[in-house]
Amino acid sequence: MKNPNDNYLRGRLRSLKYAFKGFYILITTEDSIKAQLFFALIVTILGLYFSISVTEWCLQYIVIGLVLVAEAANTAIEELADFVHPKFHVKIGLVKDIAAGIPTFAALISLIVAGFIYLPRILLLF
Numbered sequence: 001m002k003n004p005n006d007n008y009l010r011g012r013l014r015s016l017k018y019a020f021k022g023f024y025i026l027i028t029t030e031d032s033i034k035a036q037l038f039f040a041l042i043v044t045i046l047g048l049y050f051s052i053s054v055t056e057w058c059l060q061y062i063v064i065g066l067v068l069v070a071e072a073a074n075t076a077i078e079e080l081a082d083f084v085h086p087k088f089h090v091k092i093g094l095v096k097d098i099a100a101g102i103p104t105f106a107a108l109i110s111l112i113v114a115g116f117i118y119l120p121r122i123l124l125l126f
Contacts, residue, residue: 022072032071032103040064043114050121060117063110070106074099 006014026033043060052060077099085092 026072026075030071030075032075033068036064036067036071040068043118046118050118052117056117059113063106063113067103067106067110070103074102077102 003011003014027037043064047057047060078096081092081095081099
């Protein structure tokens with residue numbers, strides 16, 4: 001909620017504080033985010049090992065960001081759904097299933113991009 005005593009800069013700083021709080025909550029409590037960060041570390045190591053191009057680094061981090069944003073959106077939707085209707089409900093279950101599809105799309109796209117970047121390099125090893 002907006003504080004009426006905040007000027008523009010103070011309001012932006014307060015928003016930034018809340019954003020970093022949410023970021024911290026996600027990376028410390030959500031197993032799906034932790035798993036995606038682990039995969040991000042693995043592909044970063046692979047990128048260094050295979051000396052991928054600047055364009056490939058950009059694509060890799062765009063899809064990493066896409067997956068992390070999708071996981072965060074899924075988490076937010078599921079938390080809201082649980083708050084609105086804590087007990088099992090068919091419609092809430094449907095909403096949560098659809099929300100789970102968000103990071104699934106992102107993960108599939110990231111696998112395709114990783115395939116374009118790494119499959120040719122890995123095949124050259126054999």
